[in-house]
Each structure stands twice: as structure tokens, then as C-alpha cells.
Amino acid sequence: MINHSRLAWILDLLVEHKLLHAGQKTDVLNRGPEQARHIMLDKRAEMRRLLGKQRVSYTVSEVEIIASFRFRPFEGELGDGESLISERVITKLIAEELGMTFREIDPIQLDYKLVTEAFGGPFAERHMIIAVDETPEELTVGIADPWNTDALAQVERFKRKRVTPVLALKSAILQAIAEFHGFRRSMKAAAKEFSSDLPDLGNLEQLYKLQSLSEIDATDQPVVQAVWYILNYAFDHRASDIHVEPKREESFVRLRIDGVLHTIHRLPKVVHNAMISRLKMLARMDIAERRRPQDGRFKTSHNKQEIELRVSTVPTAFGEKVVVRVFDPGVLLQDLENLGFFRKELLAFQSFIHASTGLILVTGPTGSGKTTTLYSTLHTISNPRLNICTLEDPIEMVHESFNQMAIQRQIGFDYGQAIRHVLRQDPDVIMIGEIRDAETAQYAVQAALTGHLVISTLHTNDSSSAITRLTDLGVERYLLASVLVGVVAQRLVRKICPHCAENDWISEEQALALGIPGADGRKLMVKTGKGCVRCRGTGYRGRTGLYEVMPMTPRITRLIQDGSPAQDIKRESLNDGMLTLRDYGIKKLGRGETTYEEVLAATDEVKLY
Numbered sequence: 340m341i342n343h344s345r346l347a348w349i350l351d352l353l354v355e356h357k358l359l360h361a362g363q364k365t366d367v368l369n370r371g372p373e374q375a376r377h378i379m380l381d382k383r384a385e386m387r388r389l390l391g392k393q394r395v396s397y398t399v400s401e402v403e404i405i406a407s408f409r410f411r412p413f414e415g416e417l418g419d420g421e422s423l424i425s426e427r428v429i430t431k432l433i434a435e436e437l438g439m440t441f442r443e444i445d446p447i448q449l450d451y452k453l454v455t456e457a458f459g460g461p462f463a464e465r466h467m468i469i470a471v472d473e474t475p476e477e478l479t480v481g482i483a484d485p486w487n488t489d490a491l492a493q494v495e496r497f498k499r500k501r502v503t504p505v506l507a508l509k510s511a512i513l514q515a516i517a518e519f520h521g522f523r524r525s526m527k528a529a530a531k532e533f534s535s536d537l538p539d540l541g542n543l544e545q546l547y548k549l550q551s552l553s554e555i556d557a558t559d560q561p562v563v564q565a566v567w568y569i570l571n572y573a574f575d576h577r578a579s580d581i582h583v584e585p586k587r588e589e590s591f592v593r594l595r596i597d598g599v600l601h602t603i604h605r606l607p608k609v610v611h612n613a614m615i616s617r618l619k620m621l622a623r624m625d626i627a628e629r630r631r632p633q634d635g636r637f638k639t640s641h642n643k644q645e646i647e648l649r650v651s652t653v654p655t656a657f658g659e660k661v662v663v664r665v666f667d668p669g670v671l672l673q674d675l676e677n678l679g680f681f682r683k684e685l686l687a688f689q690s691f692i693h694a695s696t697g698l699i700l701v702t703g704p705t706g707s708g709k710t711t712t713l714y715s716t717l718h719t720i721s722n723p724r725l726n727i728c729t730l731e732d733p734i735e736m737v738h739e740s741f742n743q744m745a746i747q748r749q750i751g752f753d754y755g756q757a758i759r760h761v762l763r764q765d766p767d768v769i770m771i772g773e774i775r776d777a778e779t780a781q782y783a784v785q786a787a788l789t790g791h792l793v794i795s796t797l798h799t800n801d802s803s804s805a806i807t808r809l810t811d812l813g814v815e816r817y818l819l820a821s822v823l824v825g826v827v828a829q830r831l832v833r834k835i836c837p838h839c840a841e842n843d844w845i846s847e848e849q850a851l852a853l854g855i856p857g858a859d860g861r862k863l864m865v866k867t868g869k870g871c872v873r874c875r876g877t878g879y880r881g882r883t884g885l886y887e888v889m890p891m892t893p894r895i896t897r898l899i900q901d902g903s904p905a906q907d908i909k910r911e912s913l914n915d916g917m918l919t920l921r922d923y924g925i926k927k928l929g930r931g932e933t934t935y936e937e938v939l940a941a942t943d944e945v946k947l948y
């Protein structure tokens with residue numbers, strides 16, 4: 340199991356670099372074996388559940404044990420965007436101490452042929468080794484264990500050329516091995532096994548005919564594993580959606596990460612249906628039904644977090660397309676502090692949500708993060724003494740401390756009906772997914788008037804137009820003025836990857852385009868991500884909100900009562916110190932949180948109408 344002298348050697352190294360203190364070293368030495376057992380059991384349980392295999396093995400490394408303690412550095416900063424003594428921090432330090440090169444492994448950058456042909460999957464897994472570069476004289480391999488000289492000697496003997504090891508993260512190597520040896524192997528196996536007696540699954544017509552033929556079995560092990568790899572890959576990369584799209588010749592697997600789609604795999608067409616069937620089976624959908632769109636959901640877990648997946652299928656010209664939406668509570672349910680509010684706006688928003696009655700509106704287009712704001716808000720105010728009811732279309736995430744109701748228009752259970760119903764359930768807080776018709780607007784205001792806190796969303800561009808939208812929907816101005824607590828308009832922008840952020844400048848023209856005055860021919864310093872392995876070369880990692888927070892003041896209340904136009908209400912709020920979405924974005928740009936392009940795109944009003 341654990342090599343104690345090696346564990347002690349690494350700990351000494353960390354103490355020497357003042358990353359840990361002696362007490363922490365002792366702590367790890369004492370609790371290490373126990374911790375190792377937990378890590379192994381967790382990893383094995385996860386693999387067993389997801390792979391559906393009983394026999395799985397996992398060897399825990401000394402680096403993993405230390406990293407699992409999640410220590411903060413004893414002295415100084417780690418840099419490179421790291422805050423904890425992580426696997427990366429420890430591995431880099433070991434590489435430095437041993438005079439080895441540290442290398443980031445990105446599955447996307449690796450050469451598939453080289454990786455799969457350099458040596459077999461079982462060997463790669465056993466020795467945690469992966470081929471990364473090859474010249475006629477030399478083979479460069481990424482290894483996780485620098486002390487495993489046996490494996491290197493074996494490779495050298497077998498390859499008859501110089502083998503140069505570079506140190507890499509164990510997690511990255513294992514992921515790449517799964518990716519290449521596992522995933523592509525399962526694809527190959529599935530394709531080989533089933534391609535012989537199947538016609539091209541080219542179009543819908545052929546799909547119907549196929550029903551009578553033997554089809555790829557969705558419970559077939561390679562397919563089960565392939566789906567497992569894709570799901571885990573998606574979770575590891577914080578993807579919000581997984582698309583499996585049939586094309587004429589092949590099928591694409593694409594992931595949406597931070598709002599942008601990336602193509603990560605191309606599948607042989609013959610495997611496509613089996614993958615779709617596996618996903619449909621997991622989501623308890625009718626596998627035989629391929630002509631009609633279907634919806635389903637299932638749950639799985641990743642790093643001890645339960646993740647809900649919502650699957651939907653539609654028939655397309657080239658076959659069935661599946662989109663899996665990933666509902667990661669770590670994304671949907673956040674602390675309000677982590678949503679991207681500046682302190683002043685956070686305090687204003689907190690004062691809204693701690694009101695006991697009234698109406699709070701969150702506005703913005705689709706994909707602006709309203710749902711996350713709503714859930715995070717309800718989560719913040721939830722306590723056992725409050726009855727929180729939500730009306731949603733559809734329910735985005737199931738949370739046991741809320742009473743959630745799904746709107747079902749097809750049977751006539753619309754927002755209006757749902758609100759009437761829920762009011763009989765003695766609610767304290769009511770979340771209404773969206774106000775888009777007069778009836779819902781009336782009931783929302785009515786509920787707020789009768790002593791409930793109502794939180795809802797509207798599809799408007801900024802905070803002040805939410806007010807005119809409601810009066811357009813027939814809400815009496817004096818009623819609205821008396822119930823409205825506050826309005827928040829929001830957008831999402833991508834955050835600059837902390838691992839590759841560097842200084843950059845924007846020109847005066849660019850500054851003027853954003854409406855930043857007084858540049859006077861000088862360039863303005865900002866930040867940009869140059870792209871690295873941890874952001875898939877995009878320069879961005881994660882997203883943050885821009886918020887226009889409008890509290891109600893006596894003057895604004897009067898403007899609403901008087902039926903003043905949105906721009907007058909907005910001007911009044913700006914006089915009170917409200918930041919527009921654009922100004923909020925510029926402030927984030929100045930702080931190096933996001934880029935010029937993101938702020939411009941997210942607050943380009945023309946585009947939004």
C-alpha cells in the first residue's frame with residue numbers, strides 16, 4: 340500500500356518549501372493510511388457504480404493522500420491560480436526537486452495513434468504512463484510515479500530507443516488513458532462487433548426499417564463504458580450540456596462549456612444509435628420510439644456530488660439527436676457571495692430578499708443566469724420555519740427544502756392555476772419561474788399584496804423596463820408601486836482563466852466603444868487569458884454575473900405611480916448610484932475578471948432586442 344518513506348520524503352519537501360508545517364506532516368503520517376483507504380473505497384465505488392463492473396482496482400498514490408487533506412499553504416502564496424496544496428502543486432514540486440520536466444496533459448492535444456500504439460491499455464493503466472511525443476530517436480512519456488523505473492526500462496527495451504520521462508498529474512494521465520485506450524477502444528469494439536450486418540443508419544427512413552433488424556445492444560459493455568467516459572469528461576470540464584449529434588457520415592459529441600460548444604469526439608455512425616439507446620435507457624425513455632421527441636432524467640454522482648441529468652431526444656434528418664443537460668448543484672446552487680456581486684450590490688440584493696413580503700424581479704434574456712440567482716436566493720433564505728414554494732416550467736433542479744410544482748400547460752395547469760393552488764398551501768415565499776402573461780402578472784402581484792414574498796423573472800433587457808413590462812401586462816401602477824421591493828437585471832460573462840491571465844491593453848477606440856470616457860489617446864490596461872491546458876486553450880474558466888440592482892426609493896415609487904417612462908425611472912436610479920450592466924462590466928474589466936470582448940458582447944443592447 341503506502342510507501343511511508345516516500346510519503347515522508349514528499350512531506351519533508353513541502354515543509355522545506357514552507358508549504359506545510361511540521362505538525363501537518365505528522366498529521367498526514369498518522370492519518371495517511373486511513374485517508375488512503377477512504378480514497379480507494381470512494382474511487383472504487385464510483386467506478387463500480389458507473390461502469391456496472393464489480394471488479395475494479397485503484398492504487399492510491401502518496402501525492403493523492405497529501406492533496407486530499409486540502410491544506411492551504413503555511414506561508415506565502417502558491418501563484419498560478421492555486422489556493423490549496425493540490426496534486427498539481429505537489430507534483431510540480433517533486434518534478435523540480437528531481438530535476439524532471441513537468442508536463443500538463445491535455446487529451447485533446449495528444450496524438451491518438453501515438454498513445455494507443457506506443458503500448459497497450461492495461462500496461463498504461465498499471466504503470467500510469469502515456470506516450471506524449473515521438474521522434475525517430477526518442478519517445479517522451481508522461482508518468483505519474485517518478486520512482487517507477489521498471490516501467491521505463493521495459494518500454495526502452497521494447498521500443499529500442501531512448502525513453503525520456505516527463506512528470507504529469509496522475510489524474511490527467513488516468514483521464515487520458517480512459518479517453519484513448521478506454522473510450523476509443525470501446526468505440527472500436529462496438530463498431531467492429533456491429534458494423535458487419537448493419538446498413539448505413541443514414542436517414543430516418545432507414546431508421547424505421549431498422550426496427551426489425553438486430554440492433555446494437557445498449558447494455559453492451561463497450562457502449563456502457565463509452566457513455567461513462569463521456570459523462571465523466573463532461574463533469575470534469577464543467578460542461579452544462581452534452582450533445583450527441585448525428586451527421587451524414589459520422590456523429591459528433593459536443594460539450595457546452597462556459598456557454599460555448601466544443602466538439603470533443605467524432606463517433607463512427609454505427610455506434611451512434613447504441614449510445615443514444617444507452618442514454619435513453621438511463622433516462623427511462625422508450626428506446627423503441629424514435630420518431631417522437633422524448634424527455635427523461637436520471638441521476639448519477641461525481642466526486643461525491645449528486646448530479647441530475649435531463650435527457651431530451653429529437654429526430655433529425657440523419658437520425659436521433661440527444662441533448663443531455665447537466666444540473667450540477669455546485670453550479671445552480673451557489674452562495675450569493677460567489678455569483679459575482681460587488682459588495683454594494685450584494686448588500687442591496689440581500690436587503691431585498693430579507694423582506695417578508697413584496698415582489699422581487701430578476702430580469703435578463705435566456706442564458707443570463709437567472710435560474711442560478713433564483714435557486715441560490717431561495718437556498719440562502721430557506722430555513723425550517725419557512726414554507727418555500729416554487730412554480731417552474733420545467734423544474735430545473737430538485738431541492739428537498741422547497742415545495743416544487745411543475746407547470747403543465749398541456750393539461751391546463753398554467754402559472755395562473757398553479758399560483759391559485761399554491762396560495763391555499765400557506766406559503767411564505769413563492770418563486771414563479773417566469774411572468775409572461777397578464778394572468779400570471781396579476782396573480783404574482785396579488786400574492787405579494789397578501790403577505791407573501793414573491794420572486795420571479797421577466798424577459799426584459801434592464802431593470803427599469805421590467806416595471807413598464809408589468810404595467811403593459813395590465814398591473815395597476817399603484818399596486819406595483821406598493822409591492823415592488825427591487826429589480827435586478829443580469830448577464831453572464833466568462834471569467835478569465837486564472838492560470839494563464841496576463842496583462843493586455845485596449846485601444847482608445849475600444850475604450851470609446853464601451854463608453855469609457857477620458858482615455859485621451861492612452862491605452863488602458865486590462866487582462867486577458869492567453870490559453871492553457873486548464874481552460875482548453877480558450878483563456879476562460881467559469882462565468883460571473885453582471886448585475887444592475889435597482890432598489891425602490893420613495894422617488895422611484897412615485898415615478899411608478901405616475902406612470903413615468905422606463906428611462907426616467909432608470910435615470911433616477913442612476914442618480915442614486917446604480918451601475919448599468921455596461922458599467923458593471925467595465926468595473927469587472929478594470930479588475931481583470933473578464934475581457935473587453937465579453938463585456939461588449941454581453942451588454943451590446945442592439946443584439947439583445
Ligand SMILES: [Zn+2]
Nearest residue numbers: 836839871874
Ligand atoms: Zn488558462
